Amino acid sequence: MARTIETEPLATAPAATVTGLMAEISAVGTDALRGGYTRPVYSTAELDLRAWFTEQAEKRGLAVETDRNGAIWAWWDIPGGDRSNSLVTGSHLDSVPGGGPFDGPLGVASALVAVDILKARMATPPRPLAVVVFPEEEGSRFGVACLGSRLLTGAIDPDKARNLRDPDGSTFADVARANGLDPRHVGKDEQLLGRIGAFVELHVEQGRGLIDLDQPVAIASSILGHGRWRLSVHGQGNHAGTTLMADRYDPMVSASRMVVAVRDIARKQPHARATVGRLQPVPGGTNVIASRVDFWLDVRHPNDAVTAALVESIHLQARVIAAEEGCRVELREESLSPTVHFDPGLQKDLQLALPDAPVLDTGAGHDAGVLAAHVPTAMVFVRNPSGVSHSPEEHVLDEDAETGAQTLADALHGLMA
Ligand code: HGY
Ligand code: MN
Ligand code: MN
Numbered sequence: 001m002a003r004t005i006e007t008e009p010l011a012t013a014p015a016a017t018v019t020g021l022m023a024e025i026s027a028v029g030t031d032a033l034r035g036g037y038t039r040p041v042y043s044t045a046e047l048d049l050r051a052w053f054t055e056q057a058e059k060r061g062l063a064v065e066t067d068r069n070g071a072i073w074a075w076w077d078i079p080g081g082d083r084s085n086s087l088v089t090g091s092h093l094d095s096v097p098g099g100g101p102f103d104g105p106l107g108v109a110s111a112l113v114a115v116d117i118l119k120a121r122m123a124t125p126p127r128p129l130a131v132v133v134f135p136e137e138e139g140s141r142f143g144v145a146c147l148g149s150r151l152l153t154g155a156i157d158p159d160k161a162r163n164l165r166d167p168d169g170s171t172f173a174d175v176a177r178a179n180g181l182d183p184r185h186v187g188k189d190e191q192l193l194g195r196i197g198a199f200v201e202l203h204v205e206q207g208r209g210l211i212d213l214d215q216p217v218a219i220a221s222s223i224l225g226h227g228r229w230r231l232s233v234h235g236q237g238n239h240a241g242t243t244l245m246a247d248r249y250d251p252m253v254s255a256s257r258m259v260v261a262v263r264d265i266a267r268k269q270p271h272a273r274a275t276v277g278r279l280q281p282v283p284g285g286t287n288v289i290a291s292r293v294d295f296w297l298d299v300r301h302p303n304d305a306v307t308a309a310l311v312e313s314i315h316l317q318a319r320v321i322a323a324e325e326g327c328r329v330e331l332r333e334e335s336l337s338p339t340v341h342f343d344p345g346l347q348k349d350l351q352l353a354l355p356d357a358p359v360l361d362t363g364a365g366h367d368a369g370v371l372a373a374h375v376p377t378a379m380v381f382v383r384n385p386s387g388v389s390h391s392p393e394e395h396v397l398d399e400d401a402e403t404g405a406q407t408l409a410d411a412l413h414g415l416m417a
């Protein structure tokens with residue numbers, strides 16, 4: 001895969017700017033209640049952004065197709081249209097609840113501008129190039145992160161995917177059908193996967209690495225292994241006023257003790273990250289002692305065996321707490337992604353093109369992490385001066401955004417040689 005990468009001066013200025021495209025994207029899906037953006041897959045906001053992306057791609061003469069799993073592919077074809085050994089870039093448009101403006105959209109906007117830059121340098125690409133938008137990267141609606149890329153690569157069983165339910169109880173099959181997919185056909189797409197020669201995803205950095213190194217862009221080395229588990233704590237639902245304190249089996253108290261235990265157990269393990277970001281009492285009345293509390297655990301560590309051991313310790317401690325509180329606890333794995341090391345050859349190519357760019361790992365999952373098990377994959381990160389992500393404070397400076405797109409264009413250009 002090693003290729004020399006020469007970059008030529010631009011023939012003409014790029015037609016669009018990342019900042020301009022990001023302004024258009026950021027007008028969609030603002031969340032007045034939480035702040036930031038809330039764009040679950042197939043919500044009105046995400047559908048609006050899909051339409052926006054399709055229009056932007058068609059404006060650039062790209063051939064737009066939606067695959068069996070709902071990912072959108074915008075192709076810059078070579079004469080004759082053979083799409084083998086294609087170069088693919090892109091990211092996602094869905095968000096976490098109250099997310100920042102750049103997580104996902106920056107990679108999509110930068111890919112469109114990179115196409116502009118490359119089109120200013122060449123009439124047709126020596127290799128087919130596609131910009132992809134993967135659905136449900138955040139897993140915010142159906143609970144499994146990177147659902148679209150997992151389906152494409154066969155990393156999730158199609159039946160399990162079809163039966164995933166969103167918080168309103170709609171299944172992925174129902175929602176997929178309502179949005180033009182045939183749920184019977186979701187799943188691994190060998191032919192499409194076989195066309196991808198390399199995948200390069202640009203993403204806002206979701207940490208402080210580039211701030212501390214005072215650099216605008218970085219090349220990714222690896223993604224921390226991570227997983228999601230659902231814990232359900234069962235107690236005795238009852239009346240808040242008539243139930244004496246001594247007569248309570250309150251799952252909210254148990255769950256609260258368990259959340260603190262998660263923090264205490266993770267603190268003892270260097271490099272571990274463990275989070276409970278979502279907790280749901282059932283039925284959820286102010287004057288009701290809950291009968292059940294569901295909460296979701298996100299655990300990450302560079303060593304997959306340590307992740308498993310951490311979850312085991314947390315489960316053990318949860319059972320001890322439940323017993324002490326007269327409750328019962330169940331733990332169920334919802335998704336698991338092993339630690340991913342990106343393609344060394346591709347990484348070397350990028351380092352040739354970007355000699356000043358540091359190499360950083362990341363604790364955030366990405367579709368690139370899923371594809372990496374099947375095709376040579378790399379990531380480029382763009383500085384985030386807030387150092388914060390999955391929050392409205394997430395930020396990218398205009399000049400860094402343009403540098404990112406230029407970097408992506410140069411990297412893709414070099415991979416075309
Ligand atoms: O959860 C993650 O790490 C990613 O942002 N989906
Ligand atoms: Mn994210
Ligand atoms: Mn993302």
Ligand code: MN
Nearest residue numbers: 137364365366
């Ligand atoms: Mn992600």
